[in-house]
Amino acid sequence: MTDLSINIGNLKLKNPVMTASGTFGYGEEFRDFIDLGRLGGIVVKAVTGNNRDGNAYPRMAETPAGMLNSVGLQNKGVDHFVKEIYPKIKDFDTVIIVNVSGSTIDEYIEVAERINELEKIPAIELNISCPNVKQGGMAFGTIPSTATEVTAAVKKVYKKDLIVKLSPNVTSIGEMAKAVVDGGADMISLINTLLGMAIDAEKRTPVLSTITGGLSGPAIKPVALRMVYQVSKAVKVPVIGMGGIMNATDAIEFMLAGASAVQVGTANFIDPTVTMKIIDGIDAYCRLHKIAAARDLIFALNT
Amino acid sequence: MSVKKLLHDLVVLKNEHLNRRHFVLELKAPEPLPEILPGQFVQVLVEDSPTTFLRRPFSIHGYDPANNTFQLLIQIKGKGTHHLSLLKEGDKLNVMYPLGNSFSFPGGKNVLLVGGGCGVAPLLFLGQWLKAAGVNVTLLTGWKRKEDIFEEEAYRACGELLVTTEDGSAGEKGMVTGHSVFKSGRAFDRIYSCGPDRMMKAVAHIATRKGIECEVSLENTMACGFGVCLCCITPTNHGNQRVCIEGPVFDAKELGW
Numbered sequence: 001m002t003d004l005s006i007n008i009g010n011l012k013l014k015n016p017v018m019t020a021s022g023t024f025g026y027g028e029e030f031r032d033f034i035d036l037g038r039l040g041g042i043v044v045k046a047v048t049g050n051n052r053d054g055n056a057y058p059r060m061a062e063t064p065a066g067m068l069n070s071v072g073l074q075n076k077g078v079d080h081f082v083k084e085i086y087p088k089i090k091d092f093d094t095v096i097i098v099n100v101s102g103s104t105i106d107e108y109i110e111v112a113e114r115i116n117e118l119e120k121i122p123a124i125e126l127n128i129s130c131p132n133v134k135q136g137g138m139a140f141g142t143i144p145s146t147a148t149e150v151t152a153a154v155k156k157v158y159k160k161d162l163i164v165k166l167s168p169n170v171t172s173i174g175e176m177a178k179a180v181v182d183g184g185a186d187m188i189s190l191i192n193t194l195l196g197m198a199i200d201a202e203k204r205t206p207v208l209s210t211i212t213g214g215l216s217g218p219a220i221k222p223v224a225l226r227m228v229y230q231v232s233k234a235v236k237v238p239v240i241g242m243g244g245i246m247n248a249t250d251a252i253e254f255m256l257a258g259a260s261a262v263q264v265g266t267a268n269f270i271d272p273t274v275t276m277k278i279i280d281g282i283d284a285y286c287r288l289h290k291i292a293a294a295r296d297l298i299f300a301l302n303t
Numbered sequence: 304m305s306v307k308k309l310l311h312d313l314v315v316l317k318n319e320h321l322n323r324r325h326f327v328l329e330l331k332a333p334e335p336l337p338e339i340l341p342g343q344f345v346q347v348l349v350e351d352s353p354t355t356f357l358r359r360p361f362s363i364h365g366y367d368p369a370n371n372t373f374q375l376l377i378q379i380k381g382k383g384t385h386h387l388s389l390l391k392e393g394d395k396l397n398v399m400y401p402l403g404n405s406f407s408f409p410g411g412k413n414v415l416l417v418g419g420g421c422g423v424a425p426l427l428f429l430g431q432w433l434k435a436a437g438v439n440v441t442l443l444t445g446w447k448r449k450e451d452i453f454e455e456e457a458y459r460a461c462g463e464l465l466v467t468t469e470d471g472s473a474g475e476k477g478m479v480t481g482h483s484v485f486k487s488g489r490a491f492d493r494i495y496s497c498g499p500d501r502m503m504k505a506v507a508h509i510a511t512r513k514g515i516e517c518e519v520s521l522e523n524t525m526a527c528g529f530g531v532c533l534c535c536i537t538p539t540n541h542g543n544q545r546v547c548i549e550g551p552v553f554d555a556k557e558l559g560w
Contacts, residue, residue, distance in 0.1 A: 022532075022533075023531060024531060025530060025531035029529055029530045030531075032308040032309075033310060054536070054543065057536055057537060057538075058523075059533070059535075060524050060525065060526050061524075062355075062356055062524075062526075063356075065356060067356060067357060067526055069534055071532070071534065074533050217356060269357065269358075269526040269527035269531070270356070270357060271310075271348075272310065272399075272529065273310065
């Protein structure tokens, strides 16, 4: 039996496999399919200051080896999360991380302060990379100075582990990583979705109501691997890698590229049991290759 | 209300092609089927197709718990459904089921079911269920032309079958909403409808005018089918609702139709 445990920051993960925000609801929807207690962690759906209805339908387009979405951070706001959702999920036997988003720095601060009070939430993931909202979101994650500013502002009020989720829609991902570490990020997760577009040639219209949306799935995996590798070289903080992970081999590739843990996103839609298969697959890989601990895979790339 | 969702490899018992564009898959479960209600749907994994990434949602067309089987009526629309149309007896198909809510019933003594094209898929199961419950079922179906009509006998077995065709080659000429049944003064306690949104909206308007309850089944595009991707939402008079969880069946009034 391989030692699958991973310690990053103050987080003690049972294994490196977490679920990506926006693809796992608040975990409850998966209880019919898997034992949530086997997961390394769950990153729940983005929480904003107030209720958001999200974008108009259609919000989804299937594309080769992936999909575009433009959900637009639909959620009922931080108050609802604290009062209604948190009590239902706080005793899950896994690490629960809340994805925090906003349109203004003040909104990020407001949400982070509220989540800081929740005993069973050991970390937040600062979402400065959502491509599907008009204000905020990705706007904070594509200019280094702004990324430093929002990270530093949240760091002042948030006392536990601060993960910052980066957008791939930038010229230099290494520069963005340094910018959020300068702001006080304890960890970095990447990548969020790539900005994309789908067109219906018959109707001569965009498929999505918002015209553009975020691309996810195996189509983006090579880009994500490259960026995880570059960030791992650029900064010292732990990196959580994601982008098109469909199986254990994909997850292992991200760890070899420098990720200490991974998040599984779009694959959950197709196979809600996929995270269990990935955990078992990492264990099997380590046993086959006589690797004692999963952590030995981190940045173990021969170049 | 929430029944446990299952994820199983089901066995294809039969793949019956009704015409060039429609086929019915009969699937057998490895263990006793849970209770499945008319209006519910499944998410099917299309394997070995390089261009088909997400599961494909289909409503349940027939349900036979005694034999552990259910049927899906599928229209060939793209590569995923084409791939499914090639399945053979004995092939395995990975299916997530049962998903979504159901039509509400019995809904009265006399009900009208209105389906357009492949929209008849959940209505056959509903018609069979209602007939078994002692409800008088009238089924109004709309087609392009006579050659497109399939499964007439099965629909007739549920009750009275009314037909419209766009070219007038069978039944009344025109669209379902122009059918004489709506002018006949016949009293229905409830209308259930499935088909293109435009058709269902027109049916809902007739129902509103006549003061009849009306339920419609939506088929918004979705990624997951079990409530997490938030892609299939529809606006309702109480906010955005997920077609895969709160739907696919909605009271037309909720949708503001």
